[in-house]
Amino acid sequence: MGWAGVVTLVATAGYFLYRHPPRSWTTEHPSATPDPGPEARPTPTSEPLPARHDEGFSTPPPIEIEEESSPTTPKASASSAPLPVLAVPALNLESDTSDTRSAATKPPALQNMNGSTTPQPTDHNDQFSQTKSQPQFLTPRTLPQAQKPPTLSAPANTSSLMPPPSVPRLRATPQPNRAPPGLQPLRSNASSLMPPPSAAAGLRVPPSGGGGGLSNSTLKPSLKKNTRKVVLDPGYSPLDWAALAANPKSQLRGVGVPPGLLRVTPSMLKIQNGRKGRDAWTSYQGKVYNIQPYVPYHPGGKGELLRGAGKDSAQLFQEIHPWVNWDGILSECLIGILVSENDTQSENALDAMD
Numbered sequence: 116m117g118w119a120g121v122v123t124l125v126a127t128a129g130y131f132l133y134r135h136p137p138r139s140w141t142t143e144h145p146s147a148t149p150d151p152g153p154e155a156r157p158t159p160t161s162e163p164l165p166a167r168h169d170e171g172f173s174t175p176p177p178i179e180i181e182e183e184s185s186p187t188t189p190k191a192s193a194s195s196a197p198l199p200v201l202a203v204p205a206l207n208l209e210s211d212t213s214d215t216r217s218a219a220t221k222p223p224a225l226q227n228m229n230g231s232t233t234p235q236p237t238d239h240n241d242q243f244s245q246t247k248s249q250p251q252f253l254t255p256r257t258l259p260q261a262q263k264p265p266t267l268s269a270p271a272n273t274s275s276l277m278p279p280p281s282v283p284r285l286r287a288t289p290q291p292n293r294a295p296p297g298l299q300p301l302r303s304n305a306s307s308l309m310p311p312p313s314a315a316a317g318l319r320v321p322p323s324g325g326g327g328g329l330s331n332s333t334l335k336p337s338l339k340k341n342t343r344k345v346v347l348d349p350g351y352s353p354l355d356w357a358a359l360a361a362n363p364k365s366q367l368r369g370v371g372v373p374p375g376l377l378r379v380t381p382s383m384l385k386i387q388n389g390r391k392g393r394d395a396w397t398s399y400q401g402k403v404y405n406i407q408p409y410v411p412y413h414p415g416g417k418g419e420l421l422r423g424a425g426k427d428s429a430q431l432f433q434e435i436h437p438w439v440n441w442d443g444i445l446s447e448c449l450i451g452i453l454v455s456e457n458d459t460q461s462e463n464a465l466d467a468m469d
C-alpha cells in the first residue's frame with residue numbers, strides 16, 4: 116500500500132506539473148535552449164514553438180532542434196492531449212508578453228496564422244509567412260518596437276538562411292517606394308537594364324569598328340562612298356571572264372598577233388594605247404599584256420583600266436588593288452616581254468605584225 120500510494124502521489128504530482136507547469140519553466144526553456152531543450156521536449160511539446168521562433172530569428176540552432184523535435188513528435192503522437200496544451204502555453208505567453216517582447220510577438224503570429232492548431236509542422240512556413248505576414252499582422256498590433264526588431268532581425272537571418280523570403284520583402288518594399296521617389300526604382304531598373312544596354316553598346320561598338328555582320332550594314336555605305344567599283348553588264352562577271360579565258364578559241368592576245376611571246380619595246384607599247392582601233396597593251400613586272408578583252412570585265416570600269424594602256428601599270432595596280440592576282444586573270448592575254456628600244460628582235464616582231 117505504501118509503494119502504491121507513493122507511486123500515485125508521484126504520478127499525480129507529475130501529471131499536475133505536466134498540465135500546469137510553472138511560469139519559471141516556460142520562460143526558462145526558451146531561454147536555456149541548448150541543454151534542457153532536447154530533454155525537456157518530451158514533457159512540454161508546446162514549448163519548442165516559442166523556442167523555435169526565437170531560435171529561428173537567432174540563427175542555426177532551429178535546424179538542429181527541428182531535427183531533434185521530429186523524434187519527439189512520435190512521442191507527442193500521444194499528442195492528442197498536447198494540442199489543447201498548446202493553447203494553454205499560448206495564453207500564458209500572451210500574458211508573458213509584458214515580460215518578453217520577442218516571445219510575445221511570435222506566439223500570436225502562430226495563433227493567427229495557424230489558428231492555434233498544428234503550429235509545429237508549419238514552423239518553417241511560419242518563418243517564411245511571418246516575414247511576409249508580420250507587417251500585416253503586426254501593424255494592427257500595438258507593439259511597433261517589437262514588430263520592427265523581428266522584421267529587422269528576420270531579413271538578416273533569412274538572408275543567411277533563406278533567400279526566398281528576403282526577396283519578396285525587397286520586392287514589397289521597393290514597390291511602394293518605386294512610385295513616390297522614382298530614384299530608387301530607376302536605379303533598380305537601371306541595374307537590371309543597364310547591363311544589357313552596356314553589353315549591347317559594347318557589342319555594337321566593336322563590330323562597327325571590327326567588321327561583323329552588323330559592320331557590313333554599317334560599313335557598306337562607307338565603302339560605297341569610297342569604292343570605285345562599277346556595275347558590270349550582264350555576262351561580264353568574273354566567272355564569265357574565267358570561262359572566256361579557259362576557251363582556247365577566244366584569242367585574248369588579239370587578232371593578228373603572232374604566236375609565241377613577242378619582244379615588246381617601250382615605243383611599241385606606247386602605240387598600243389587602245390585608241391584608233393588598236394588594242395590596249397600594258398606592262399607589268401617586265402611582261403606585256405593585252406588588256407583590251409578584259410575592259411568590259413574590269414570591276415573598276417573601262418576608264419580605270421585604260422589608264423594603264425600603252426605604258427607600265429605596276430604603280431597604279433599596286434596602289435589600288437595589290438591583292439588582285441594579275442597573272443591569274445590575264446595569263447591568256449600575255450603578249451610577250453618588255454625589252455629595250457635597241458633590241459633588233461623587237462623590230463622584227465613589229466614587222467611581223469604589220
Ligand code: HEM
Nearest residue numbers: 342343344414415419420422423428431435436439441444
Ligand atoms: C592598270 C590600271 C588599273 C586601274 C587604274 C584599276 C583600277 C581599279 C579600281 C579603281 C577598282 C575598284 C576598286 C574598288 O574601289 O573596289 C578596281 C578593281 C579591280 N580591278 Fe582594277 N585597275 C587596273 C588594272 C587592273 C587589272 C590589270 C586587273 C586584272 C588583272 C584588274 C582587276 C581588278 C579587280 C579584280 C578588281 C576588283 C577588286 C576587288 O573587288 O577587290 N585591275 N580596279
